[in-house]
Amino acid sequence: MSTSSPHERSNDPYPALRRQLHRTYLLRSTLGLLEWDQQTGLPPEAAGLRSEQSSLLAELAHEAFTSDETRATLEALEASDPSPTDDSAVVARLVRRDYDRATRLPTRFVREKTEHLNLAYHAWSRSRAKDDFAQFAPFLKKNLELAREEASLQGWESNPYDYHIDLHDPGVTANKVESLFRQLKEPLLELVGRILEGSPAPASSLFNGFSESAQERCARLATEAIGFDYRRGRLDRSLHPFCSGDGQDTRLTTRFHPDNPLDSLFSSLHEAGHGLYCQGLPADEVATPLGEAVGMAIHESQSRLWENQVGRSRAFWTHFAPIYRRHFPEQLRDVSDDELLRAVNRVSLNPIRVDSDEVTYNLHIMLRFELEQALFSGDLEVEALPAEWNRLSLDLIGLQPANDAEGVLQDIHWSGGAFGYFPSYTLGNLIAAQLWYKALEILPGLEESLAKGDFSPLLEWLRNTIHRHGRRFDTEELVTLATGQGISTEPLLRYLKERYVPAGVSGRSVGSV
Ligand code: ZN
Numbered sequence: 001m002s003t004s005s006p007h008e009r010s011n012d013p014y015p016a017l018r019r020q021l022h023r024t025y026l027l028r029s030t031l032g033l034l035e036w037d038q039q040t041g042l043p044p045e046a047a048g049l050r051s052e053q054s055s056l057l058a059e060l061a062h063e064a065f066t067s068d069e070t071r072a073t074l075e076a077l078e079a080s081d082p083s084p085t086d087d088s089a090v091v092a093r094l095v096r097r098d099y100d101r102a103t104r105l106p107t108r109f110v111r112e113k114t115e116h117l118n119l120a121y122h123a124w125s126r127s128r129a130k131d132d133f134a135q136f137a138p139f140l141k142k143n144l145e146l147a148r149e150e151a152s153l154q155g156w157e158s159n160p161y162d163y164h165i166d167l168h169d170p171g172v173t174a175n176k177v178e179s180l181f182r183q184l185k186e187p188l189l190e191l192v193g194r195i196l197e198g199s200p201a202p203a204s205s206l207f208n209g210f211s212e213s214a215q216e217r218c219a220r221l222a223t224e225a226i227g228f229d230y231r232r233g234r235l236d237r238s239l240h241p242f243c244s245g246d247g248q249d250t251r252l253t254t255r256f257h258p259d260n261p262l263d264s265l266f267s268s269l270h271e272a273g274h275g276l277y278c279q280g281l282p283a284d285e286v287a288t289p290l291g292e293a294v295g296m297a298i299h300e301s302q303s304r305l306w307e308n309q310v311g312r313s314r315a316f317w318t319h320f321a322p323i324y325r326r327h328f329p330e331q332l333r334d335v336s337d338d339e340l341l342r343a344v345n346r347v348s349l350n351p352i353r354v355d356s357d358e359v360t361y362n363l364h365i366m367l368r369f370e371l372e373q374a375l376f377s378g379d380l381e382v383e384a385l386p387a388e389w390n391r392l393s394l395d396l397i398g399l400q401p402a403n404d405a406e407g408v409l410q411d412i413h414w415s416g417g418a419f420g421y422f423p424s425y426t427l428g429n430l431i432a433a434q435l436w437y438k439a440l441e442i443l444p445g446l447e448e449s450l451a452k453g454d455f456s457p458l459l460e461w462l463r464n465t466i467h468r469h470g471r472r473f474d475t476e477e478l479v480t481l482a483t484g485q486g487i488s489t490e491p492l493l494r495y496l497k498e499r500y501v502p503a504g505v506s507g508r509s510v511g512s513v
Pocket of ligand 1: 270
């Protein structure tokens with residue numbers, strides 16, 4: 001928040017509310033930093049202490065946001081009856097939504113939930129390392145109980161899963177997701193079949209001995225090239241790549257494997273896509289809803305667009321292949337540009353979601369969506385989850401994981417109580433494809449500029465179309481505003497077909513833009 005606001009007048013409730021929101025923002029961003037640290041550098045024996053620290057900060061942030069002072073100021077702002085399109089009216093409407101949600105949760109509940117989620121994260125981490133689902137099961141059960149209790153406290157007891165989807169993507173319901181996934185499923189399965197039939201996977205020994213330090217330099221160069229500002233961010237390593245923080249301090253993480261260098265590169269591009277969204281939100285609104293992301297589907301559309309539509313394109317590799325080769329002259333000596341691009345656009349069946357390609361990825365999300373629906377409806381017990389996971393995996397993805405560590409325990413989300421989050425990934429893929437075609441239509445010469453390493457026209461367009469609005473519009477409203485239509489499956493299917501099944505070239509899955 002800026003310290004000298006043009007709205008500043010004594011008795012004016014708007015600047016007063018902004019000051020109060022700023023205090024909550026400071027507490028929440030400190031909590032976010034502790035959570036980042038928990039996943040990047042916390043010594044295992046410090047988990048108990050961190051759990052206490054995090055719950056104290058969560059409690060203070062909750063108290064600051066729900067204080068009598070905030071309520072009185074919000075009421076005064078509402079009573080001043082600003083014009084509905086004024087920033088102050090938009091902020092009042094969104095703070096009211098958040099305030100009502102936060103005050104329906106007693107401090108006791110918030111504390112219990114935060115403490116339990118910290119323990120559940122460590123239980124998941126241990127249980128995954130030992131491939132022992134039974135160790136994690138009681139924590140997951142409790143997470144589900146807390147999730148149902150929260151929905152019920154919020155007045156969503158009859159449709160708790162909708163509540164959790166809405167938390168991530170305002171305005172989106174399980175019915176909406178189900179309908180989109182129904183339209184996507186058959187054409188996607190058919191497409192995967194066609195691609196796999198015609199495309200022998202490249203030899204897995206194509207990449208060997210890529211040093212971590214050179215991989216790290218490439219990740220940094222690629223993310224800087226697309227516009228990530230390292231004066232306001234950094235890149236570290238973690239078990240599961242993520243992006244946290246806000247536009248003032250944006251934390252990206254990735255991971256390195258010497259024989260799988262594309263993993264660190266593409267997770268860095270993905271997380272930097274999230275980071276670009278954070279850095280593009282209005283800086284002077286950092287503590288208000290106008291400086292926050294709409295939700296996870298829009299967030300994912302940003303990360304997917306940079307990772308896939310841009311990062312896997314021939315245009316991007318026209319620019320980046322020479323840089324990559326400079327860092328790995330020996331390792332890439334016998335790899336042609338076409339082979340490199342084929343590896344970048346490789347489609348294969350994989351039991352692990354985060355290791356899967358952009359085509360089959362959506363099948364992983366459909367699996368999780370079905371399981372979450374069944375867990376919330378009570379049709380599925382936690383004990384039966386691993387078997388059901390394996391059955392659906394065979395049904396949708398065409399293979400079974402070798403064990404639970406590679407199956408039901410592979411994701412961090414449920415350990416953190418993040419139910420209703422998975423659908424956002426595929427919604428993000430749908431929206432990314434919609435934005436991509438709109439950008440191609442609006443920006444003449446876009447691919448030529450990408451091939452020259454100039455990513456600024458696309459970033460500028462995204463800043464103007466998506467980033468600058470903060471939470472002013474709900475998920476689907478923003479998509480409609482940006483692309484002229486609501487969330488739709490056709491652009492993604494068209495994009496996957498065009499990139500992976502080029503017209504007139506049967507049986508090759510070469511990326512071609
Ligand atoms: Zn993401």
